[in-house]
Amino acid sequence: MADAAVAIADETGLEALSLARVAAQLKMTTTALYRYVDDKATLIQLMVDRAVGDPPAITGDDWRARCRRWVEHLAQRYAQHPWLSEVTPTGMPTQPRAYAWIDALVAALDDAPEVDALRLAMLLDSLVRIYATLERTLRADPPAPWLGEAVVERFPRLGGAEQQDVTDAGAELRYAVDAVLRGL
Amino acid sequence: MADAAVAIADETGLEALSLARVAAQLKMTTTALYRYVDDKATLIQLMVDRAVGDPPAITGDDWRARCRRWVEHLAQRYAQHPWLSEVTPTGMPTQPRAYAWIDALVAALDDAPEVDALRLAMLLDSLVRIYATLERTLRADPPAPWLGEAVVERFPRLGGAEQQDVTDAGAELRYAVDAVLRGL
DNA sequence: ACGTTACAGTGAATGGCATGCACAGTCAAG
DNA sequence: CTTGACTGTGCATGCCATTCACTGTAACGT
Numbered sequence: 446m447a448d449a450a451v452a453i454a455d456e457t458g459l460e461a462l463s464l465a466r467v468a469a470q471l472k473m474t475t476t477a478l479y480r481y482v483d484d485k486a487t488l489i490q491l492m493v494d495r496a497v498g499d500p501p502a503i504t505g506d507d508w509r510a511r512c513r514r515w516v517e518h519l520a521q522r523y524a525q526h527p528w529l530s531e532v533t534p535t536g537m538p539t540q541p542r543a544y545a546w547i548d549a550l551v552a553a554l555d556d557a558p559e560v561d562a563l564r565l566a567m568l569l570d571s572l573v574r575i576y577a578t579l580e581r582t583l584r585a586d587p588p589a590p591w592l593g594e595a596v597v598e599r600f601p602r603l604g605g606a607e608q609q610d611v612t613d614a615g616a617e618l619r620y621a622v623d624a625v626l627r628g629l
Numbered sequence: 630m631a632d633a634a635v636a637i638a639d640e641t642g643l644e645a646l647s648l649a650r651v652a653a654q655l656k657m658t659t660t661a662l663y664r665y666v667d668d669k670a671t672l673i674q675l676m677v678d679r680a681v682g683d684p685p686a687i688t689g690d691d692w693r694a695r696c697r698r699w700v701e702h703l704a705q706r707y708a709q710h711p712w713l714s715e716v717t718p719t720g721m722p723t724q725p726r727a728y729a730w731i732d733a734l735v736a737a738l739d740d741a742p743e744v745d746a747l748r749l750a751m752l753l754d755s756l757v758r759i760y761a762t763l764e765r766t767l768r769a770d771p772p773a774p775w776l777g778e779a780v781v782e783r784f785p786r787l788g789g790a791e792q793q794d795v796t797d798a799g800a801e802l803r804y805a806v807d808a809v810l811r812g813l
Numbered sequence: 814a815c816g817t818t819a820c821a822g823t824g825a826a827t828g829g830c831a832t833g834c835a836c837a838g839t840c841a842a843g
Numbered sequence: 844c845t846t847g848a849c850t851g852t853g854c855a856t857g858c859c860a861t862t863c864a865c866t867g868t869a870a871c872g873t
Contacts, residue, residue: 463830476832477851485831533715535766541783548784561804563795568805571759579751582719599725600732611747620745621752625805628812647859660861661822669860 446471446481447491451526454492459531464488489532494540496526500549508560509626511553516569516622519546520615523577527584530577546570560629572621580614630655630665631675635710638676643712648672673716678724680710684733692744693810695737700753700806703730704799707761711768714761730754744813756805764798 449470454462464485468475482488501518505511523529538544550569551562597604611617633654638646648669652659666672685702689695707713722728734753735746781788795801 464832465830473850474852475830476834476853479832480850531717534762535770541780544780544784544787548786551786564801564804567763567795567801568759568808572755575755575759578718586719596725596728600728602732602735603728611751617748617751620748621755621809624752624809624812626812628808628810648861649859657821658823659859660824660863663861664821 446478447488447495450488451492451496454528455526459489459528462528486535490535490540493529493532494542496529497522497542497546499542500546503549503553508554508557512550512565512569512626513619513622515550515553516573516618519570519573520577520618523573524580527577527581530574530581534574557629565625565629568625569622572618572625576614576618576621579617583612583614630662631672631679634672635676635680638712639710643673643715646712670719674719674724677713677716678726680713681706681726681730683726684730687733687737692738692741696734696749696753696810697803697806699730699734699737700757700802703754703757704761704802707757708764711761711765714758714765718758741813749809749813752809753806756802756809760798760802760805763795763801767796767798 446467450462450467453466453470464478465475467488468478471478478488482491497519500515503511503514503518505514538547547563547566550566554560554562554565630651634646634651637650637654648662649659651672652662655662662672666675681703684699687695687698687702689698722731731747731750734750738744738746738749
């Protein structure tokens with residue numbers, strides 16, 4: 446059931462995911478799904494758990510590099526399932542896989558000095574989410590020049606950034622992560 | 630109309646906001662609202678613009694301190710309207726106020742060396758969003774200890790962080806912003 | 814003063830959605 | 844053979860966004 450739902454979300458996004466469509470995919474009635482799941486929300490939780498999957502094993506000399514690898518892996522999962530960034534986060538993680546990812550980051554921070562792994566995990570995860578959201582919306586919207594003549598006229602200070610490129614969400618993510626890692 | 634919608638969202642959250650309720654508040658029929666707004670989505674855009682409001686004037690010696698002030702102000706707006714963090718961002722900003730905030734940050738970065746203001750604005754805004762979301766969900770959920778015995782048993786490395794306090798979203802935000810500003 | 818036109822709001826209707834409840838088949842254990 | 848758990852169905856409810864055809868009303872040009 447979770448797999449069917451993930452397949453639908455992969456194709457049509459989270460907005461278009463309804464229990465009716467999941468049921469159709471499984472050749473069941475909509476209401477039959479309530480035998481297995483209390484709620485649409487819990488189904489989505491299951492989907493997230495499944496789509497994010499298990500954390501990778503990370504090796505490398507530099508702990509910052511290991512952090513970046515961790516981020517890359519997570520970002521890759523988000524890229525495979527763009528709807529992940531549409532899921533509204535609901536507080537602290539309760540799914541087992543989430544703990545596994547945090548654990549993996551803690552392992553990667555083995556020899557890092559004075560780094561608060563839990564906080565960092567939350568921060569990095571959030572950054573991945575954000576730039577995944579950015580990527581998704583960039584894909585959906587026309588890549589509008591976003592700074593028109595009129596705007597620059599009203600806010601002259603923005604003039605310099607006019608032709609700036611914000612089309613590569615991956616690059617933005619790396620920028621943000623690098624800034625954080627340098628600043629720790 | 631936007632004000633009525635903001636009032637409802639302030640009280641009951643974004644989930645509970647329906648055009649029917651807005652109409653009731655205004656003593657109109659639901660369908661009458663479509664005279665003024667194409668879509669529920671565009672109504673929400675208007676609401677965001679109104680709720681975020683105009684950026685403050687920021688003064689101070691240190692550009693990092695000015696950045697922090699900018700973040701504090703923005704976070705304050707999110708605190709006043711918690712539903713803001715529930716709004717799914719839709720690509721680059723199109724509302725005039727958004728430009729004004731970016732412009733304000735650019736101004737604050739006047740004498741900062743080699744800082745990409747646009748990128749930084751996006752990053753800081755994202756951070757504010759994230760920790761506003763955290764605060765909202767902390768308020769909604771029971772502040773569960775989130776790391777049970779069973780979890781620590783399966784992931785021994787997480788043991789140290791067991792009793793860690795993640796209840797103060799404001800502190801987390803400052804931690805993240807400080808890390809970023811140091812790392813630029 | 815009269816007709817026209819833009820505007821503001823209404824009412825009914827459509828199609829989708831999550832979800833609840835009472836029922837029917839099916840299959841295994843006593 | 845019977846009972847009971849399990850799996851699935853059908854029907855129904857209430858909420859939602861959105862569309863369309865319609866009515867009143869207020870301003871404006873002649």
